Ligand SMILES: [Zn+2]
């Protein structure tokens with residue numbers, strides 16, 4: 001029952017520093033267990049920009065070039081391979097079902113998977129690492145299709161949650177949800193979020209939903225600070241006003257009854273933020289490190305502060321795939337209280353991906369999205 005040969009576009013990524021090339025390639029028929037997904041929207045995440053620049057080397061993860069970047073995506077089932085009829089919660093899937101899925105694929109049988117640490121799977125595979133010049137071609141989000149491997153975790157998107165809102169679920173939102181779960185953020189705690197880009201805005205909203213007594217956001221871009229408040233931050237600190245780390249630490253002390261933060265989330269992506277963030281923590285504070293993915297960057301560290309403060313630092317890479325299901329629930333529940341649509345406000349057709357990356361890099365957009373169906 002395989003359809004007549006079809007073609008679709010990918011934005012081929014040859015190497016850092018080179019423009020994306022739009023290329024038309026054959027659309028594969030899904031094999032057993034696979035799902036062919038028609039991509040409806042893929043965001044431009046910070047890690048895509050880092051890969052584009054070469055500061056985050058996909059090759060370091062076993063990736064090959066040319067490839068197709070893009071991983072923060074939503075789509076609709078175009079064709080189900082044999083043996084797949086339901087999502088990972090058992091909800092039926094059929095052609096046209098809107099779905100999200102983690103952009104990394106675990107074996108479910110290795111030591112780490114069996115220990116419930118699927119994000120550390122020893123046989124992890126990922127979008128953006130496969131070759132764009134060999135079948136199945138559609139190995140990343142910046143294309144008309146994506147071929148979901150057999151055994152992948154996949155979730156149907158609730159009808160009430162639009163593509164616009166769902167597109168951030170499988171990376172940014174799940175990432176910060178998992179980060180806050182890893183440090184077991186409790187009701188009534190003080191939370192500081194360093195950086196109010198998309199990850200930071202989600203972190204603010206999730207920390208409030210988990211019952212934070214106060215969420216304090218730190219950023220230097222006026223629009224982001226305004227968004228931070230709209231996403232639930234109780235207080236914002238503008239680094240263009242409080243220009244030194246010392247001033248900001250004093251502000252945080254004042255806003256936390258002199259205690260310091262219970263949890264600090266780092267989503268700035270610069271090592272200097274860590275040194276500052278650790279100072280913001282109070283006794284037994286937990287530091288959630290998400291943003292620094294550029295290998296080789298370091299910072300000076302005074303461990304005595306860490307010891308005397310009984311502090312913990314948790315590195316958080318990827319997330320447990322089941323978090324994505326809860327992320328969809330979170331969106332369905334909170335979508336009318338949060339201006340989520342403002343995260344994906346800038347849409348570009350696939351053919352304009354180079355412009356989209358330039359705009360995203362200039363931080364003109366909080367989150368730019370590629371929408372392949374825009375002509
Ligand atoms: Zn991402």
Ligand SMILES: [Zn+2]
Nearest residue numbers: 107110113121
């Ligand atoms: Zn595994």
